[in-house]
Amino acid sequence: MSASDPPTVSYDAELAQEQRYLTAARASLARMRESAMALDPTRASDGDSSYDLAVTLARRIATLQDDPRTTLFFGRLDHTGGEPYYIGRRHVSDAGGDPVVLDWRAPVSAAFYRASRTEPMGMLRRRRFGVDHGRLTAIEDEDLTGTDDRPDTPRSGILADEIERPRTGPMRDIVSTIQPEQDLIVRADVGTTVCVQGAPGTGKTAVGLHRAAWLLYAHRERLDRTGVLVVGPNRAFLDHISAVLPALGEIRVHHATAADLVSDKPARADETADLAVLKGDSRMAAVMHRAVWAHVQRATEPLVVPRGVRKWRIPAYEVQEILDELSTRGVRYDAARAMLPQRLAHxxxxxxxxxxxxPDxxxxxxxxxxxxxxxYVASVWPTIDATAVLFALWSSPELLAAAAADELTSDEQAxxxxxxxxxSKGSARWSAADLVLLDEIGxxxxxxxxxxxVMLDEAQDLSQMQLRSVGRRCSTGSATVLGDIAQGTTPWATDSWATTMQHLGKPEHHLEVxxxxxxxxxxxIDFAARLLPAMAPGLGAPVSVRENPGRLDLLQVEGPDAVADAVRDQIGAARGEQGSIGVILPDARVAQLSRAxxxxGIEHGRLDQNHGDDSDHQVQLVPATVAKGLEFDHVIVVEPAAIAAAEPDRRTGLxxxxxxxxxxxSSLAVVHAEALPVELGG
Structure with a gap:
C-alpha cells in the first residue's frame, strides 16, 4: 500500500464484532429509555415539582430515542488505558452504569477530532465506521503513533463518503465529520463570543449548531436556566436546520428570525431601500434615546404633601436634582420612574x-x-409606550428635530x-425597520x-439596529456569530466584522476564518468565485478540499419555454441519482415554473414565503432570496442574470x-436564455 492510499483495514471478522457491539449498545439505549419511561413524576420529592419532573423526564425520554437509520456511534479511539472509547451522538451506559458509548461532546471525545501523529493526545488509533441504513459496512483505521510511513493526515475515504453522502431531508448533523479547526470553535468556552467568517461549504452553520449542542452539554445547569437561541435569516432556513439539534439529543433550543425577535406580527408597510438603510443606521439609537427621555419634564412647581395637620413642601429645585440623578444613573425609563415616588417620599x-x-x-x-x-410623578415623569413615542416622532417635525439633534441632517429628517x-398610533402601518426601532425604544x-x-447566522445581512436588537438578547451572555461578507445581500450588509461585533455589543470576541x-x-466553487473580485475585492476565494470535483453544466437555451423544458430535463437526470434537488430561480418566476x-407531473415543494410546505419533497423550488443557508445535492439555477438584476444595485446582485x-x-446546472453576467464569462 502506498503512502497516499486510504488507511482502510476492513476485515469481516472485526466488522462483525463491531456490529455485535452496536447491537448491544442499542439494547442498552432501549433499557435506558424504558427505565426513564417507568419513572413516575407524581412521586416527586418534597423539594421538586411533579410538573417540573415530568418536563425533565419528557426531555430525557426524547433524547434517548434511537434512530434505526443511523448508528449510535461513528468512531472509536484506542488508547493505553484499557477498553476503547466508542464515540457517538449521545451517552449510552450498560446496566451497571459503565459507558458503552461516549457522547461526542465529552472532553475525551475531543481527541477523535483533533488527535494527530504529531499530537496524539494519548491515543493509539482512530477508527471510523462506514454506515448504511443503520448497519456498519466498513472500518477505517488511522495509526496515531507514527510508526508507519503514511502521511500525518491521510485521506479518509469514509470521511469523504460521509461528507458527500446524498441527503433526502433537512440539513443533517456533521458530528461524525467535524474537522480540527471546526472542533476548536465548537468547544470554545461558554464565556467566549466567537465570530466565524466562513466561505460557502465550510460548514459554519453546522459548526454553530454543534457549538450550541456542546454548550448545553458542558454547561447544562447554567444554560437550562438562561436559555439558548438560534437566530436565522428566514423561516425556510430555520425549518431546514430544525432536525440537527434533536439529532444531537438537544430539544431545548429556541429558533427565531431577526424579525421574530422584535415583533410577533409581520410588518404592514413597505419602504424604499434608502429609507430602510437610514432607519437601520446605528445613529437612530441616539435619536430613540432622546425621544424617550424627552418625556421627563422639568420640575417647575414644588411638591406639596399633606400629612395630618401639616403640609410638607419639597422645592422645585430639589425635585429637579432628583430627576437629574435618576435620568443619568443608567437605568431604564420605567425603572427610574418606579424609583421616583420613593425618592420623593424620602x-x-x-x-x-x-x-x-x-417616621419609619x-x-x-x-x-x-x-x-x-x-x-406629581405623572406630571413630571409620564407613563409612555414605544408605539406612542415612534408615532409622535414620525408625525411631528418639531419632535423629530429635537430628538435628532446633530445626528441626522434636515434631509434625513424629511x-x-x-x-x-x-x-392614531393604532392605525399606523409599521415597516420592518420601524419594528426594530420599536424594539429599541422598548x-x-x-x-x-x-x-x-445566542447563535446568529448570516449576520452579515443585519442592519446596525438589527444587530443591537440581537445583542441585547445576549447582553450578559455570549454569542456565536456566523456569516460570510461575500454573501451579504442587503443594502446595509457589513464589510467589516469588527464593526458588526461592535454594534452587537461584543467588541471583545474571537474571530475565526x-x-x-x-x-x-x-x-x-471555482465557477462562483469568478464573482468575488467584482463584489468583494480583497476577500480570499474558498478552497474545496474534496477530491470529487463535482459536476458543472452550463446550458444556454432559446426562449422562456425552452428554459422550462431544460429544467424538467435536468430534474429528470438528477432524479436518476440519489439526493435532494433544489431549483433556484428569480422570485418572480417561481409560480410560473411551478405550474409548468x-x-x-413533477411533484415538488415551494419554499417561497406564501407557500410553506412541510412535506419532504425531493424537488424544491427555491426563490433566490430564500436560498441563503440552504443546501441540496443537485442544484439547478435558472437565469443567473435575472437573479442579479432583481437586486437594487450591481454589487448586491452579484x-x-x-x-x-x-x-x-454534488452538481450544479445553470439554465439560461439570457446571457450570463460578464463576471461569469457571459
Whole structure:
C-alpha cells in the first residue's frame, strides 16, 4: 500500500464484532429509555415539582430515542488505558452504569477530532465506521503513533463518503465529520463570543449548531436556566436546520428570525431601500434615546404633601436634582420612574425627621403611594409606550428635530416623516425597520432579558439596529456569530466584522476564518468565485478540499419555454441519482415554473414565503432570496442574470448570485436564455 492510499483495514471478522457491539449498545439505549419511561413524576420529592419532573423526564425520554437509520456511534479511539472509547451522538451506559458509548461532546471525545501523529493526545488509533441504513459496512483505521510511513493526515475515504453522502431531508448533523479547526470553535468556552467568517461549504452553520449542542452539554445547569437561541435569516432556513439539534439529543433550543425577535406580527408597510438603510443606521439609537427621555419634564412647581395637620413642601429645585440623578444613573425609563415616588417620599421623610418626628419605612411607603405624590410623578415623569413615542416622532417635525439633534441632517429628517400622518398610533402601518426601532425604544423603557447564549447566522445581512436588537438578547451572555461578507445581500450588509461585533455589543470576541470547503465541490466553487473580485475585492476565494470535483453544466437555451423544458430535463437526470434537488430561480418566476412542473407531473415543494410546505419533497423550488443557508445535492439555477438584476444595485446582485451558485453539494446546472453576467464569462 502506498503512502497516499486510504488507511482502510476492513476485515469481516472485526466488522462483525463491531456490529455485535452496536447491537448491544442499542439494547442498552432501549433499557435506558424504558427505565426513564417507568419513572413516575407524581412521586416527586418534597423539594421538586411533579410538573417540573415530568418536563425533565419528557426531555430525557426524547433524547434517548434511537434512530434505526443511523448508528449510535461513528468512531472509536484506542488508547493505553484499557477498553476503547466508542464515540457517538449521545451517552449510552450498560446496566451497571459503565459507558458503552461516549457522547461526542465529552472532553475525551475531543481527541477523535483533533488527535494527530504529531499530537496524539494519548491515543493509539482512530477508527471510523462506514454506515448504511443503520448497519456498519466498513472500518477505517488511522495509526496515531507514527510508526508507519503514511502521511500525518491521510485521506479518509469514509470521511469523504460521509461528507458527500446524498441527503433526502433537512440539513443533517456533521458530528461524525467535524474537522480540527471546526472542533476548536465548537468547544470554545461558554464565556467566549466567537465570530466565524466562513466561505460557502465550510460548514459554519453546522459548526454553530454543534457549538450550541456542546454548550448545553458542558454547561447544562447554567444554560437550562438562561436559555439558548438560534437566530436565522428566514423561516425556510430555520425549518431546514430544525432536525440537527434533536439529532444531537438537544430539544431545548429556541429558533427565531431577526424579525421574530422584535415583533410577533409581520410588518404592514413597505419602504424604499434608502429609507430602510437610514432607519437601520446605528445613529437612530441616539435619536430613540432622546425621544424617550424627552418625556421627563422639568420640575417647575414644588411638591406639596399633606400629612395630618401639616403640609410638607419639597422645592422645585430639589425635585429637579432628583430627576437629574435618576435620568443619568443608567437605568431604564420605567425603572427610574418606579424609583421616583420613593425618592420623593424620602425627601419628605428627611424634613419630617428634621422637625423632630420619628417616621419609619411604613410612613415613607405611605407617602410614596399618596395621591399628591402619584399626581406629581405623572406630571413630571409620564407613563409612555414605544408605539406612542415612534408615532409622535414620525408625525411631528418639531419632535423629530429635537430628538435628532446633530445626528441626522434636515434631509434625513424629511425622509423619516410620514407624508400623510396616521390619525392614531393604532392605525399606523409599521415597516420592518420601524419594528426594530420599536424594539429599541422598548429596551429604553424596560430592559430586554438576556439569554445565556445566542447563535446568529448570516449576520452579515443585519442592519446596525438589527444587530443591537440581537445583542441585547445576549447582553450578559455570549454569542456565536456566523456569516460570510461575500454573501451579504442587503443594502446595509457589513464589510467589516469588527464593526458588526461592535454594534452587537461584543467588541471583545474571537474571530475565526473558515476557508476550506467541505460541502461545495471544486468545479462549482471555482465557477462562483469568478464573482468575488467584482463584489468583494480583497476577500480570499474558498478552497474545496474534496477530491470529487463535482459536476458543472452550463446550458444556454432559446426562449422562456425552452428554459422550462431544460429544467424538467435536468430534474429528470438528477432524479436518476440519489439526493435532494433544489431549483433556484428569480422570485418572480417561481409560480410560473411551478405550474409548468405540475403540468409535467413533477411533484415538488415551494419554499417561497406564501407557500410553506412541510412535506419532504425531493424537488424544491427555491426563490433566490430564500436560498441563503440552504443546501441540496443537485442544484439547478435558472437565469443567473435575472437573479442579479432583481437586486437594487450591481454589487448586491452579484452577491445574491454568489449565494445561489454555492448551494450545491454534488452538481450544479445553470439554465439560461439570457446571457450570463460578464463576471461569469457571459
Amino acid at each position: 425627601a419628605v421623610l428627611l424634613r419630617m425627621e428634621r422637625s423632630g418626628d420619628s 419605612d411604613r410612613v415613607q411607603d405611605a407617602i410614596a403611594r399618596s395621591a399628591p405624590v402619584r399626581k 425622509m423619516l416623516l410620514w407624508d400623510k400622518p396616521f390619525r 429596551d429604553q423603557l424596560s430592559r430586554v432579558p438576556s439569554l445565556g447564549h 473558515l476557508d476550506r470547503g467541505f460541502r461545495v465541490p471544486a468545479s462549482v 412542473l405540475s403540468a409535467a 452577491r445574491r448570485l454568489y449565494v445561489v451558485l454555492t448551494r450545491a453539494v
